[in-house]
Every structure is written in C-alpha cells, then in structure tokens.
Amino acid sequence: MMKNGELAKIFFEMAELLAMKEVPFKPRAFEKAAHSLEALGEDVADIYKREGLSGLKKIPGVGAGIAERIEEFLKHGKIPDHARLKKQMPVDVSGLTAIEGVGPKTIRLLYKRLKIKTVKDLERAAKAGKLRRIPRMGVKLEEKILKSVEFQRTHAGRMTLGEALPISRSIIERLKKISGVRAVESAGSLRRWQETIGDLDFLVISSEPERVTDAFTSMPDVAAVTAKGETKSSVRLRAGINADLRVLPPESFGAALQYFTGSKDHNVELRKIAIAKGYKLNEYGLFKGERRIAGTNEEEIYEKLGLERMPPELRTNSGEIEAAEKHRLPKLIDYGDVRGDCQTQTIWTDGANSIEEMAEEAKRLGRDYIAITDHTKSLAMTHGSDEAKLRKQMAEIAKLNKKSGIRIFTGAEVNIAKDGALDISDEVLGELDFVGASVHSHFNLSEKEQTARLIRAMENPHVDAIFHPTTRVIQKRDAIALDFDEVFRAAARTGTMLEANAHPWRLDLKDGLIRRAKEFGVKFIIDTDAHSTAELSYLEYGIAQARRGWCAKKDIVNTLGAADFAEVLEKPKTKRFT
C-alpha cells in the first residue's frame, strides 16, 4: 500500500500543530512536503528502499529533517515529533480547521481556555454561549461558527469535479448576463481540473463592481452570504459548496486569473521568481517599482518571469516551473484530440441504453468510433455476457456497422478473477476487436497478490487494456494495493494500454500515476465508462486527468482515427508501440 498519502496527512497535521505554537516558517515547510508527497507517482517506500535517505531528499520540499522523519515512519510506523506535538495539543486538527473562520490560533485558544478538542466540543460550547467570553471573540463569531459546523455536517468535504463543473458553468452564464460585465472566468482548482473541488472562484471584469456583487450575492442558488466587500464577496451555495467572486478592472484580469487559479504552492514559487528579478507579483499585476509591466493576460506574466506559458492543469508546483524555465514543458493533449470512446456499457448488461442509442449519441458528440464493452459472466449482478452472448452481440454490431455513420468496435470488459484468470475463453476474446480487463472484487488482497493478479491479466495476448487499474472510487474506496512500478513495467513489456477512466467518480489512473507510468513507456486510452448516453460526455474529465499527468497526444492511443486504431489492434500486443 502506498505510504505517500498517510505521510502527507501526518505532515499536514504537523504543519497545523506547529502553526498553533507560532513556530515560524516550519509550518510552510511541512505543508509543502505534504503536497509534494501527494503528487508523487512513486511510493516513498520504494524510493527509500532503492536510494535511502539521499533518494528521499530528491523529492521537492524534502530536506534532511523531513527525510529522517519519513525514514522513522517507514521503519517504525510513527514519527516521534508528531506524537510529541499531538500530546501537547490533542485536538482533532483536520476536523476543526475545516470549520470556516477557525484556524490554528483559534484552535489553540479554544483548547487552552475551554479544553475544546473536537468539532462536537466546539458546537456544544458555541451553543452554550461560552465562546463570547474569550478575548477577541464575540456573539457574531459564535453564530458564524455554528453555521459553519452545520454546513460541514450536511456537506462534508469537497465536491467531485463532475458535480462542481456544471454548477460553475451555470453561474458563469448567469454572471455574463449582468449589464456592464465584460468577461467572466472561473479560476481555482476547477480551472486546474482537480479531481475534487473545495470551492468555486469567479472573476469578472466590470466597471461597476457593486452591481455585479449585488447580483452574485442575491442569486437564487445562494443559501447564505458570508462576506461582501467592495470588490470581493463570498457565498454559500445551496448545492453545498462555497463560491467567491472578485470584480476587477481589465488591466488586472490576467494577473488575477493567474493568482486565483493557483495552486497556492505554484504561486508562491512564482512570486519568489518575481522577487529575484526585482519585481513584485500580486493579483493586480507584475510590478517593477510602481510600474505595472504585466497583468492584462496570464501569458505576459509568465513570459516576463522568463517562463514558458503553461496550462492551468500543470500548475501544481511539481516540476512544471523548472520545466518552464528550460522551455521544456510537454505539449499536452488537447480537449478535442480523442477520437473514440473505448469503454461503454449497454442494456445488454448494466447500461441504460441500447448499442444503437449509444452509437448515435457518440456520433452526435463528434466521436469517430465507439467500443461496446459490456461486462462478462462472473459479474452476475450485471447479467454479464458469456461466450454465446458475446457472439450474438458481435453479430448485432456487424449489422449496425453497415448502416450506422460511426464505427462500432466489438468488445468486452472482462472480469479478472482473484488469481488473475479471465472469465471468457481465449478463443472468443480473440474474436473481439477490443478487450479491456478489470478488477471488480477481492479488493483487499496483499500488494504482492494484487500485483501478480494484474500482471497475469496483462500477459493474456488478447487483453488490449486494463480498465480503471486501481478500482478506486474518489472519496469512497481506496485504490487496491499495487506495486505500481511493477505494474507499469509489465504494461510496457506486454504492450497493454492502461486506462485513464473519465468517469468523475473514478478518474483512474490518477494524474500522478499516469505521469509515472509514462516514464516506463506505457500507452493509455481515455474512456468514459458510460452506462448511459448522458455519461458519454464525461470524456473531458479523462482528458483533463491525462493533461494533469503530462500526457501528449501521442501517449493516448485513441487519439488515432478509427482506421489507424483498428490497425493498431490488428498487430500482436508486443509489437504495437515499439
């Protein structure tokens, strides 16, 4: 099991605990290391095994101190410094910081004065009117905290991109209609296409900020207004997410867009570069002394800082700035580059629409081809196909291909058994155009068993791709335990494509792992995993995921047209990508 996430959580918590003690600078250092670990495609345990402490120190933001703490964690499963801090301040850090308006200083004060450790303690104290007796706190803050606790209870955590994007798009349409508004953009994690979204950020160019702010805070979707100033306002949406609005003059729009797109770590690095060059960078522009030398658009800011311009998806402070300095950023796959959808289910198993309906909708969306990949028999609850049913489906597709204006490939999503065996005979698999294999059960096997299981499936000469390789469901189910480097090595060796599943619940493989797999020469397909015609539009989420994984068009096999894609499938697996 990858240790990166667990370590990142500990370092985030250490950052907060240090901030409570008002230790200067260290909190940022721990926070940065935590982000870096989260973004890493390789297991720190593997790095440590291979290269020891010096290997760990190569991770950005990790120096001697944090490398040693990682070592302690890998050896003993705990970090003494973390335990010590936690003992001094035994509070639910992540729970309490999630409450809006509550930060490290407040948490410390609440613990010292009222022994508040949990969100529940906080709620009880607020209801009893105890908070107002603490210095610098009052009745209004008490109310604010209670409201925020309630909001957290009903809308815990972050939204998936798939939920947030449609909300954002509808708000943009609404803002565009306000008179005097010249441009509207959404920024923040949504513009970076992050897989989960904490809140929505909107930027507007208008010479009448008040009119825009008033309209924004009185939208019907607004449940509460949490801040309203001259140019900045914040609201809580009924949908369960916060939204911020900034109104700006045109000359600052690019700077603001850059600034509010983030990520935070990316921006901090950018400002350091600005300082080194004798400039100052803020949301109003890039300044040399009093003079604004850039700010109307983002590109000129990056250029003036000596950096290649870069798409938002790359701005995670995980090597993109160094690459931009050397003008060696990848040319990313574009949103229009994917020509076919290679994983779809129909009413033959657990889908909602017929083959014909799916094909029609795919055609309407501009795709050149679609593969029908219904489940197979061991997934009984989906009425999975056996060999006979698959052959019947192939005949049906042959008929449809004669009249339909889109190429339909026959296929299957073959189920991988506990030991890596497949539930459809090689003979029938060989008759299908496109075979994806995936794991749907036995999620808790050891890393060794799970890795061997997947590799065995990849060694089957008929398996063209592994669908949703880790089976994770965002915020619901963890990835299965895998030795990813072994899996990627085997995928490259056997010529098996790995999927970037576009379903917003899955997005599997995730960005960091795609980037890692690419280093092994792995090729990918981007699929919607659509179970209905409506879900065929999910493709953009998968493309975003591949872009976040630094993929170029050539890394994604289904950017090929139908004929070229078919030609690739004709070749023996091991000869396809050499």
Next chain:
DNA sequence: GCCGTTTTCGGCCCGACTGTTTTCAGTCG
C-alpha cells in the same frame, strides 16, 4: 525546515475581509 546563476546563512508571498477593535489579529485563498 528548506533552499541557493546574487546566498551553505539568512532569508522565507501578498492582499481582502471580518470581527472586535480604537489600530489590528486572524483567516482565507
């Protein structure tokens, strides 16, 4: 605690808004 085409020591991003204040600390992004 991290980091280095100004540095291995001495720096470490920047501004808006709120609430409780008589001038600012805390939080957020």
